Amino acid sequence: MKKILFLVIACLLLSLAPTVKAEDNKINVVIFIQTGCQYCARTLEHLNSVKDKYPGMTIQEFDIRKDPTYFQTFTDYRRAYGSTSEATPTTFIGNKVIEGALLEEIDAALDNCQKQQCVNPNDVVAKFIKDNPTPEQQKSKDKTIIGWVIIGVVVAGGGILLLSKN
Numbered sequence: 001m002k003k004i005l006f007l008v009i010a011c012l013l014l015s016l017a018p019t020v021k022a023e024d025n026k027i028n029v030v031i032f033i034q035t036g037c038q039y040c041a042r043t044l045e046h047l048n049s050v051k052d053k054y055p056g057m058t059i060q061e062f063d064i065r066k067d068p069t070y071f072q073t074f075t076d077y078r079r080a081y082g083s084t085s086e087a088t089p090t091t092f093i094g095n096k097v098i099e100g101a102l103l104e105e106i107d108a109a110l111d112n113c114q115k116q117q118c119v120n121p122n123d124v125v126a127k128f129i130k131d132n133p134t135p136e137q138q139k140s141k142d143k144t145i146i147g148w149v150i151i152g153v154v155v156a157g158g159g160i161l162l163l164s165k166n
Helices: 002-016 036-047 069-080 102-115 119-131 135-165
Strands: 025-032 057-063 088-093 096-099
Touching: 025 036, 025 069, 025 102, 025 119, 036 057, 036 102, 057 069, 057 135, 069 096, 069 119, 088 102, 088 119, 096 102
Parallel strands: 025 057
Antiparallel strands: 025 088, 088 096
């Protein structure tokens, strides 16, 4: 009797355990391309063709030729992922960077993210930039700190002057 009761309780607990369905997984794909690049077009076409297989997939596309400001974004992604290549297409899926039109590698990364939750490449880059600012970003941060120090000195000095007049 104890064994049956234990099995019933175990089954109830297992049925209440949270499960992640593959279709609930969000798969964030970030791809850097250039207009006129045949390998970029092939990779983008492939990603769009497999969207039905991965219902939670979103594709964020950056064409560095159409909008040159995207090159800085591309540089940030490459820094965060430890990539030195400036070639396109470059695709970021989870913790993986895929340089070139390597469709089988892209499929393997997508399959992996469908089986287990993958990080959003945007989050990887945001954390990296926060933890590893470029010299320009650090200078900006330093100027902000200096500005606050100057404001603090002025306010404190004004307070001292007011108190000394009384």
